[in-house]
Amino acid sequence: KQEVTQIPAALSVPEGENLVLNCSFTDSAIYNLQWFRQDPGKGLTSLLLIQSSQREQTSGRLNASLDKSSGRSTLYIAASQPGDSATYLCAVSAVYNQGGKLIFGQGTELSVKP
């Protein structure tokens, strides 16, 4: 059974700091991995999607890496801003599974202080 874990559960940093969020999964047979952002009481916004054949994806100040063999992914946020404050969720999609079924971690709640 695939399980996804995110560490830390919560993180508070001063504005301008670079930071790393961690995600681990127990079964390396994944189709892809996604990072989402969720603002309080809101839905999810997809940030980055990494296919199983890829090692990393970048979008602006965000960089996500994927190491399937070790079951790990990291989300790197450069020069953090107060507007980055949100919960960040990673989710994996299993190979040969229903395409809309994602298995999520519990999220990391990020607070960036001005």
Place this chain on the structure above:
Amino acid sequence: ETGVTQSPTHLIKTRGQQVTLRCSSQSGHNTVSWYQQALGQGPQFIFQYYREEENGRGNFPPRFSGLQFPNYSSELNVNALELDDSALYLCASRETSGGLAQGANVLTFGAGSRLTVL
């Protein structure tokens, strides 16, 4: 701006009642998934519909059921509500072509329906 709309945004029910939550997907999105997100937790997969048929189900009892309609709308129905059903219910859709295991699997999520069961 999301192309997935959910209604109602908030609702309160009492234990034992039934509830219907609605989702309107983007045009052309023939796959819809529903998720339950309890407070402080990640979303849990309930089920997925593809071309109006259930295709994949998570660890949820039969009192959770759904429908998908030809106009890209869908419903989540929950019977005999329990206190633990209190959660944010998220709908997500995507366009699927050439088989369900293929595609970029980029889901578009709605803002959710917040259900409180008293």
